[in-house]
Amino acid sequence: xxxxxxxxxxxxxxxxxxxxxxxxxxxxxxxxxxxxxxxxxxxxxxxxxxxxxxxxxxxxxxxxxxxxxxxxxxxxxxxxxxxxxxxxxxxxxxxxxxxxxxxxxxxxxxxxxxxxxxxxxxxxxxxxxxxxxxxxxxxxxxxxxxxxxxxxxxxxxxxxxxxxxxxxxxxxxxxxxxxxxxxxxxxxxxxxxxxxxxxxxxxxxxxxxxxxxxxxxxxxxxxxxxxxxxxxxxxxxxxxxxxxxxxxxxxxxxxxxxxxxxxxxxxxxxxxxxxxxxxxxxxxxxxxxxxxxxxxxxxxxxxxxxxxxxxxxxxxxxxxxxxxxxxxxxxxxxxxxxxxxxxxxxxxxxxxxxxxxxxxxxxxxxxxxxxxxxxxxxxxxxxxxxxxxxxxxxxxxxxxxxxxxxxxxxxxxxxxxxxxxxxxxxxxxxxxxxxxxxxxxxxxxxxxxxxxxxxxxxxxxxxxxxxxxxxxxxxxx
Numbered sequence: 064x065x066x067x068x069x070x071x072x073x074x075x076x077x078x079x080x081x082x083x084x085x086x087x088x089x090x091x092x093x094x095x096x097x098x099x100x101x102x103x104x105x106x107x108x109x110x111x112x113x114x115x116x117x118x119x120x121x122x123x124x125x126x127x128x129x130x131x132x133x134x135x136x137x138x139x140x141x142x143x144x145x146x147x148x149x150x151x152x153x154x155x156x157x158x159x160x161x162x163x164x165x166x167x168x169x170x171x172x173x174x175x176x177x178x179x180x181x182x183x184x185x186x187x188x189x190x191x192x193x194x195x196x197x198x199x200x201x202x203x204x205x206x207x208x209x210x211x212x213x214x215x216x217x218x219x220x221x222x223x224x225x226x227x228x229x230x231x232x233x234x235x236x237x238x239x240x241x242x243x244x245x246x247x248x249x250x251x252x253x254x255x256x257x258x259x260x261x262x263x264x265x266x267x268x269x270x271x272x273x274x275x276x277x278x279x280x281x282x283x284x285x286x287x288x289x290x291x292x293x294x295x296x297x298x299x300x301x302x303x304x305x306x307x308x309x310x311x312x313x314x315x316x317x318x319x320x321x322x323x324x325x326x327x328x329x330x331x332x333x334x335x336x337x338x339x340x341x342x343x344x345x346x347x348x349x350x351x352x353x354x355x356x357x358x359x360x361x362x363x364x365x366x367x368x369x370x371x372x373x374x375x376x377x378x379x380x381x382x383x384x385x386x387x388x389x390x391x392x393x394x395x396x397x398x399x400x401x402x403x404x405x406x407x408x409x410x411x412x413x414x415x416x417x418x419x420x421x422x423x424x425x426x427x428x429x430x431x432x433x434x435x436x437x438x439x440x441x442x443x444x445x446x447x448x449x450x451x452x453x454x455x456x457x458x459x460x461x462x463x464x465x466x467x468x469x470x471x472x473x474x475x476x477x478x479x480x481x482x483x484x485x486x487x488x489x490x491x492x493x494x495x496x497x498x499x500x501x502x503x504x505x506x507x508x509x510x511x512x513x514x515x516x517x518x519x520x521x522x523x524x525x526x527x528x529x530x531x532x533x534x535x536x537x538x539x540x
Contacts, residue, residue: 064126068104072117072120075113075117075120076107076109076113080154089101091105093134094136094141096480099142100144102129102143103147103148104148104149105148107151111267111268114267115231115237117148122509125509127146127147128512130261131149131150132151133153133200133204137478137482138401138481138483139480139516140261142481144515150265152172156173158170158178159268161273165243166272167271171203172204179202187276189273189276190271191214191218192220192221195213195383195384197212197384202269206228207258208221208476208477209221209222212432213338213340216308216310217307217308217309218274220476221257221258225270225271227242227253230256230265241253241270255502260479263512264512277344278348279342279343279349280376281351282370283352284339286365287335287364289334289335290315292362293336294312295362295409296337298406300358301406305355307351309338310432310434311339312431314413316426317428318335320386320390321385322382324389325378329382339355394443394445395445395447397428397442398456399441401438401473402437402474403437403471403472406434416440416462425442426442427441427443437476464489473487473489480517481516484516488519503518
């Protein structure tokens with residue numbers, strides 16, 4: 064890296080806020096995906112003025128610039144694929160304002176998701192988007208990826224809870240888009256920036272909605288001896304016009320891994336469980352819980368448990384939200400996918416996922432947001448084995464291709480990043496991709512901000528190519 068650029072960054076931020084030694088950079092060449100890419104340096108701004116100055120230096124030295132939150136992403140979106148400056152927002156972690164009366168909060172991007180909910184719980188409010196990594200992931204990262212979570216079915220994804228943004232464009236301008244008001248005039252730039260995966264701007268301030276905590280909550284665990292019965296139950300619940308706050312599914316293999324780790328009380332001898340939650344006013348919650356339980360039993364659930372108190376509810380959710388960690392105890396590596404399908408296609412898709420696992424010789428655990436058809440198959444493998452790595456990528460691609468054939472998508476909440484860029488032509492035409500590139504280029508004309516993300520690096524072929532095995536400790540070219 065240019066030594067003068069390093070000196071300028073240290074002069075701007077202080078030497079303690081700039082990392083550049085190889086042993087330091089190794090910590091930032093990973094996220095939660097299987098991708099690897101090492102930056103040339105890592106910087107930690109504290110203010111919007113710091114970010115503006117970093118962008119100015121990136122332009123001056125024509126070096127790539129990538130934003131990063133907590134590193135919990137699952138698509139390589141916050142990795143420095145072309146090297147350059149990795150801007151980590153962990154020190155921009157202040158809650159700037161809480162407006163209880165109007166149910167608003169303004170935060171810096173490094174605020175941890177669950178910390179905001181904890182800060183407003185005394186007022187009976189919370190920040191509704193709840194990714195499984197909410198105790199670690201940051202709101203800036205949630206905005207960049209348009210994160211979802213178990214309660215997406217009823218409450219929506221991140222974009223449904225963002226009112227305004229302050230951001231620094233890669234050309235150096237500071238902009239404010241959106242408004243604390245519910246209906247801002249002009250183009251909906253807010254909708255464009257949320258979910259743009261860090262390719263349009265570095266976000267420095269976020270104004271979000273706060274949601275009233277429900278008066279009552281009922282959490283149910285439905286236990287099934289057949290995977291098809293569980294998936295068909297999900298279809299029936301939504302077909303009857305019932306919208307649970309959450310509807311999660313774990314197959315038998317996955318829940319046994321979770322139970323060994325968390326001891327949440329999951330049964331060890333079933334094919335699948337549904338973790339269902341209904342909330343709202345007390346009278347309606349009781350009625351909806353009974354209706355949901357009746358539907359489960361109609362589809363041959365052998366047992367439907369209702370959490371007796373907050374402790375039991377928290378334990379069930381602890382099991383769900385620690386599932387990835389539980390699987391990590393059983394394999395050196397796993398590859399988590401993020402396909403989306405219509406709910407009615409759940410039974411056929413799960414059967415196909417299991418067939419793909421057998422075809423390639425991989426154990427696949429299934430855990431997903433069943434209510435909105437967002438699948439998270441976990442493919443266990445050893446990344447040190449090149450043949451296994453190539454096999455797991457091929458298996459994952461087959462799963463995603465099948466999701467598309469079922470009328471779905473390549474990602475529901477993890478983003479495209481550098482993991483699925485090559486798959487975009489399966490979903491979009493050349494004309495579609497050209498329009499998206501034109502939008503990116505309008506804000507990011509030199510391509511310095513988060514380069515080689517979202518879009519395939521070659522156009523038109525529409526073919527899937529297995530990427531090279533990432534070598535730990537080697538910068539990505």
